[in-house]
Amino acid sequence: MSHGKLREEKDCLNCGHLVEDHYCPHCGQQNIQTRQPFYYLFTHFVEDFTHYDGQFWGTLKNLLFKPGKLTNTYLEGKRQKFVPPVKLYIFISFITFFLFAVFPPFDINFEGKKADQTEKAFKLNRLTETTKMLDSIRTTTPSNGKDTVAINRINTLLKDSTRLSDIEDSFDMSKKLDDKFEYNGYTNRKSFDSAKAKNPSFYDFINVPVGHKFFELKENGVTKGEILKKLGEISFHNLPKALFIYLPIFAFFLWIFHNKKKWWYFDHGIFTLHYFSFLLLTILLFSFLYKLADVTHSSISIIIYLLMNVIFFYSIIYFFIAHYKVYHTHGVVSFIIGSILFMFNFFAFLFLVMGLAVISFLMIH
Template sequence: MSHGKPREDKTCLNCGHEVEERFCPHCGQENIESRHPFYYLFTHFFEDFTHYDGQFWGTMKNLLFKPGKLTKIYLEGKRAQFVPPVKLYIFISFITFLFISFQIADVDFGKQGVETGEITKKEIQKKVSENESVRKLIKDSKDIAIADSLTGGALTQALDSTKTGNEAQLKNNDVDVEKILKSKSITQSLELQSMADFDRKEEKNGHKYELFRPFLAKIFELEKKGHAPSEITDMFIKSSIHNLPKALFLYLPLFAFLLWIFHSKRKWWYFDHGVFTLHYFSFLLLLILLLFVVTKLLSYFDGSTLASAMKGLIITSAIVYAGCYFFIAHYRTYRTHPALTIIVGAILFVINTMLFSFLLMGLGIISFLFLH
């Protein structure tokens, strides 16, 4: 219930009906003052979702610790007691992937700070002008861009300094030449200079690897823009995580369809399986969110043997619990024989593992090909 001030006028602003108490009996709108302080925009959202009467927290508690209870109660028609399945899934999915995105951004920021600290070496710029191997490595603009991205932009500054004779600037722009010498682009590792090289090799090999041509073309495109291998990897991971919520949402109907196949069509409708699916995936996402939070907290104790042991124990326990959760929720919802629950659950687990693996592969392919 919100804490808005009740209106003295008992006429509903939404439909015009008389409101005897707090809510309109005709449309359900709360009869409170329509003008509020600015902060009400945010507090109202939180109140509307969590319902300080305990609906939200009761839903979270039952979702985590009482497998199948939410589904069973919802299918019995008691639907005002807990958060609706679709609303629950969308909210948990949003919070989980938002937190993961922040985690990735935080890791990238920390990585950047470490790298800029590690590449500083005294008088290394002099080697840039003297080292013939470096000169060969950066013979064209593409290689300069790749090497420059590996050194945080310091390479270009150092080369400009050697050309202008600016010794003061040279000393302030350290470049890790050894890092440049050891690093290679993906296409250099494959000994390819262009797609024409790949096509010539394919003709000799009978087009054995033609399937990989779109991926290689994408790599050439990204390297031409100056992206190093590590940057391409990071871009791929971010793109995949960005697309994962969409992929999961598309997979929900398929998961429910598999449940529909293995259960009585007379007793259980597809709608019923959809409710079970939404609750189970909400649980999985909530568990992932809690794991990320816990591992984040334990990361502040890196180097501690106890923290590492706790992290391993928590992750292992979560995986085991997630597997057991499905069997318990399935048994409580569908009331099948325990042996049948185990058999059906095992079959569904194998099928869903295979299908979800294909989904992740497809997600990875799409995410990579649309990198820019």
């Protein structure tokens, strides 16, 4: 119940009916003062979602530890005891991504450690000179079999060192996109557009915009670290939209695999909202534990990481338990259908994430 100050008058300001208690019996509006203290705005917002009479906390307890209970209760028509599924999902989604925006879950240094270019060039030159010297010795100086084997081994080690240096260079996030970087085998937009004009393909609606963005970033001198950082930030901001888009897809797969006469699409939507609310909570808890592990002693960190693994596997097992309890199928049949659904959703969501990554890349500026 809201803690707003009640009016002394007994007429409803909304419909004019007589109000004997807190709420109008005709329209349901609460008979409170039209002007309240400022803190009321905050308390009213919190109460509207959490219902401090125990509804919210009871909902959370059942959501986390009793898979399928909320869905079964709601579909049975008992809808006042727990927070409605849509309101629950919106509130948890808001809290999760608000906290992620304020306290980023993963602090990754995308810029990397800037390498000393002079030192790298010196080492590379020494490797090249040594390789040439060994080749010269092998071709001009008579040598026995053992010398030849030794020289070949040294040459192999030098080539491996050069290859490792190139790999290290590719992971240097402070490095800009220079001429070594290509897109579909092309180093500039002009040659890329010319090739696409001569040989168009079905995938050009994706390939061409991505190519143009790549060459735009290359011309602007953007570093690899900056690209990864911006890509991560934009993808994170688009993630709530992606999850919201995927809700009806997840419910659609459930509708396909279950009796359509007994289970309406609406029913699958309720199950989906509850399961996605659970996933958001576990993601929030997982990120909190990850942060906690970074600031605690190593021995405690091990326990935290073990707990994170338990949460990860529990989130997978949770789906199978909830699926079995809601749809009341035979244990083996439920497991088989659940496994197929899990596989379908994994690939479908992976496809959605790839699409999100492409859109996020195109939004980099």
